[in-house]
Amino acid sequence: MIALYRIALVAARELRAERRQPDGVVAAVTFIAVLVLLESLVVGPQIARDADVASALFWLALAFATILATMRSFDRELEDDALEGLVALPGGRDALFGGKVLALAMVLVLVATVGGILSLVLLDLPVALPVHLIVVVLLGVLALPPIVIVDVVLALRLRARAALVPILALPVLVPQLVAATRGTSAALSGDAVGALSWAGLLFAFSVVYTVIGLTIVPAAIE
């Protein structure tokens, strides 16, 4: 119980700081908005409205947005050694990962909502199964932060982490991105069974990577 309370405290602290210094959210939302706009201009309306293409670009943009938001979150922690202040607390190491995942998932829900609405409106995408779409997007958003946080923590003390984190994170994000893209595409085109199958896989990714993060991060942060 105390562990969950501490995770909630870390998440609340993170969200409060993000609200006051929303650089991570602003960067992520701007990035996803620009990508959606460029997509429709570059490939033309016919190709851009293809469910597979629109889904793939949405999730690619969200993957980069996750990396941006996570790196900004840890950059803020490194200023004035705030991260060390948290890690020095009893149970701080264990609460760090859970709190960050929770807070970043909430931030990404906001980013995905803005990006999703922009995609639907600008590309005039038809949505055959809206509830399935929401389930796939939510589970897809939950599947992204755990492994990105692990990568950022592993690269935390490296000078070149801004370049290294995307290189480390993107290959391991491929399975989640494929599942999220296929699930979104299925929900857009009316394949209920396909959408739910991919949603189940996304849930499994979330659980596996969360367990990995809970195991690795407390030791790696040392």
Add this chain to the structure above:
Amino acid sequence: MRTVQSGASLHDATVVLDDRVILRAVNVVVGPGLTLVRGPNGSGKTTLLRALAGLVPLARGDRRLAGDVLYIGHRPMLLRGLSARENLEFFARFRGGDTRAIDGALRAWGVGEDMDRPVERLSAGERRRASLARVEAERVQVLLLDEPFADLDEAGAVRLRQTIARARDDGRSVVVATHAHPELDDLAKARIALDDGDATAA
């Protein structure tokens, strides 16, 4: 099995960072009262405190602790985007303590009027004061303070000396690493001299 009555201790502790030995087979037992850690720059003072706080891995030896530790390092360790009050409330709640002492502690340290401003808008000295207010707000048994006089003006230094004296009188274990500030000598119960990773009782 040996137990520690109070405070913190390192036994035969060696710390290696970036293939360099920073602490070499150090034996330190910190009990109630003030312990001063002295030594020139680069002698391992910060690493000794971080080892006591459990913030660096020991290549050899072990660390024992009785009670919670409050470690305040070179920098204030406050999260930007939050106010001083919000930062201190977070720390107190995380430890499961109450937050009633926070306002009083921040006022006592002269940050009362600025306690609701985001910490990035405070001066370095004000951030340091807000950080040191944790000593009074969190009431932790073992205090590890690394160069706590940095960024403080004369009034802040006097306030810090009073705070350390009060913590010592309350029976808390206080470890202060500093290469200066001889005015603490008369408060100290024990002294540790560090030289190139070797610790000796001074």
